[in-house]
Amino acid sequence: MNMPGGSNCSRRDTINRMPASIGKWALSLTLILSGLVFISWSPGTQAADELNCVLCHKYRGLSRIDEQGNFRLFYINEDLFKKGPHKRIQCKDCHRDIEKIPHDPAKKVDCTVQCHLIEPSGEEKFSHKPVAEILSKSVHGKLNEDGDEKELAEDFPHCTSCHDQPLYRPLSFFKGHEAGISERGLSRCKTCHRTGDFAEDFYAHVTSRLQKLRVSKEIAGICAKCHGDEEFQERHGLQGNVVASYWETFHGKAAYFGSEDTPDCIDCHVVYGESVHSIESKDSPTSATNPKNVAQTCRSSECHSRAGENIAGYQVHVDYDDPEKYPLQSYMLTFFKFLMAAVLYFFVILIFLELLRRLFPKFSFIKQPEAASKTPPGNQ
């Protein structure tokens, strides 16, 4: 492996990070398996895992309950890892506090550090810092305009709040599509870029950014982690459950049924063409959802391009139980509710009585002569 790895690259220890209860079992297994791994080891299958972390982390049950009582899963799906964006990064590039093996509980990863990869268009080491800077200026940033921490700063998202790694999911279905690199697409690169590694790495990097990696339903699910939480709404003085109201729109329903064309939260809340990390409050004049900009947002070229200015008046996040804010919807629903109740109760009672009447067809409190049946009454 020719990774720019620093001084730790030569270490071949296994990294152990398991709870005591299964530690012994895992340790003995580790010893047996490490023997097997040394026999079958080949550079091609190990990707950037020079420290052989996956030797332990490949077990699907590798997990524990942490101090906060949360279930933590430490499993890494090696197949997915090798196809993922971080496949050339070593574990220790991000998990920097791990110095010995077996290791102590690792600290949270800081995504803004420079990793050992050289960014190919320049000579600098790569970092996600520019993304963090965009995020910090958005409505989701932890700091206010004066640079002070906002209230409830711990509620504001960090990278992994939205970017969960599919690597840690034990049995994930990759949206029903074949994961990874298209061999056909790759063959075009390989015509000139004859060393396969280069073509594969950059093809994967570029195409992963051109593909829609998450379907709309999944994006809404990510935002729902906070914005679908009633307590969170209350804590931050937000208006209503915007995720629930999204599901009630045609957009939401189409997304729910797996449409990939339908807009999710990001499509309307991010200014067309800007980074998704730059979401602003609707009060900001440059926000995509500022009342002045809504029509423009709806009309962005792929969606309602032919719509008029009035499309901005369509209310997306409607709380049907709030007559003060949404009087029209609320009164219409009440009207239909009463109409439906009146019509259906009337006929349910009618049918019920009709069935009861069949039990005693001849009975009546007041008997009227049958004879009248031969001549029609003068009722016209």
Place this chain on the structure above:
Amino acid sequence: MQKYPKIAIRNGKRYFFRFSLVQRVQHIILFTTVITLALTGFPLRYYDQPWAKPLYEFFGGIEVAPYIHRITGLILLALFLFHTGYWIYLFFKNRVGKLIREKRVTAGNLVKEFLSQEMIPNGKDGRDMVNMFKYLLYFTNRPPRYDRISWKEKFDYFAPYWGIPILGPAGLALWYRDEVSHFLPGIVLNAFYIMHTDEALLAALFLFFVHWYNVHYAPEKFPLGTVFLTGYLPEADMIHEHYDEYLQTMKEEGLEHEIKPQHH
């Protein structure tokens, strides 16, 4: 137009004419489109119910089902327009024509003729309804004697005939929301959204519960009354459901001596 005999005899039994072929075909188009619209519409309304997704997938899922829904909706709207033209045609042919021939064309007579059409609710319907409840509550042993169209059948008729002009334009506006937003305020789309889905629910519950009770579930009809296919109603049902019309038809056909009583 084909002339239908008022009474047809099949296997020694009397059948009474009710619906012409044009009417029966309209009804078949009506119920196939309404059922298709319900099946491709309600999975969206109840998207989070376990049956919604499989049912929607059956109609091709989100990529296909919306188009089935829209095309079916267009067919139903076309049927509505045809039917409106149809009764206006019949009105002019049978009633206005008569007034012209008799030289009695006045506004008052036109209104009178309009209101006396068989589908328009009238005073007898109100009296029949009161009588029906008297009968059902055992206060009389004589059920109401309905004419050609009973008040229950008028309900059945107006459920779709008032429902379509509400549902259809709302559906069209939601379909062509971009164009609509040039001349109507955006919140109208919110209103159309509710109108479309809630009126649909009312129509579906009424048709699949009340109307289907009348023609499918009711003990004497189960599993189905055949009049919607043949256009002719068996004598027993005619006596049960349209006794006044039965008496009149029997008299007109010179069968006065064979009239059966309302009760057996």
